[in-house]
Amino acid sequence: MAFSDRELLARIIKCEAGGEGDVGMRAVATTIMNRVRVPYGEYHRIGQGDIRRILYQEGQFDCMRSQIRGVTNPQTIWSNPPDQVHYDIADWALAGNRLFNIGYSLWYFNPYAPCPWLFPFNGVGSFQVKILQHCFYNPTELYAQT
Template sequence: MDNRELLARLIKCEAGGEGDNGMRGVATVVMNRVRVPSGEYHRIGQGDLRKVIYQEGQFDCVRSVLGGVANPQTIWANPPEQIHYDIADWALAGNKLFTIGASLWYFNPYGPCPYSFPYNGTGSFQVAIAKHCFYNPTALYFET
């Protein structure tokens, strides 16, 4: 699977029900991780989309098991549709959803967005789109 298809599959799996902006937000976060100049994602991902997506513990859709149970919703089980390829192409071309800013994280808290995420203080709330909350890195992130 090439990078375009890998990103399209991740977009569908992570945000397929979040509308165009939700999917663009997830794609922006992934590409922000690829392009971040320092910190954990730079050190581990080294600017490589595959390393970013397959970094252990980052995306539920890349885990075959969640909570000790087989994960039915993975990037392998859900082939992308044209909209997912279009958004992957958009992100791979260097485009970003402006409201996301430099966000490196997103998640669905199933309630109001907390001020910081991850809970170690490396991210601060940027914006909510559909059911996902997006978080920009704090100064602490760049020490990771």
């Protein structure tokens, strides 16, 4: 049986930001939903407003991959069932709520170092904010051409 959109979002919230507390998990959920709702660029073209297309887009979320660089990934959405807090945040995000300090961020990552100004490194995202260990990036004008 396939997971519902709610279940998928709750699982990726736990996997991608489970150790980042309520604010960190809401920030990741906001970013994912920004990808679903963006009206232009790569995520609009590929996702077409469908969260499943966004989550399953190749190379986007490590938690959606069973292997990384040929090695089994122990931290996946399939091996980490969500808790009630993850469902609550998924419901919050699916209802249209968002963290406003995230802006319109379409990307986040944990650099294990200071946040670089641009990410991805092709110049389509510029630094917005750091929340706990994750850096968040808003689309640049260059993103619209993707």
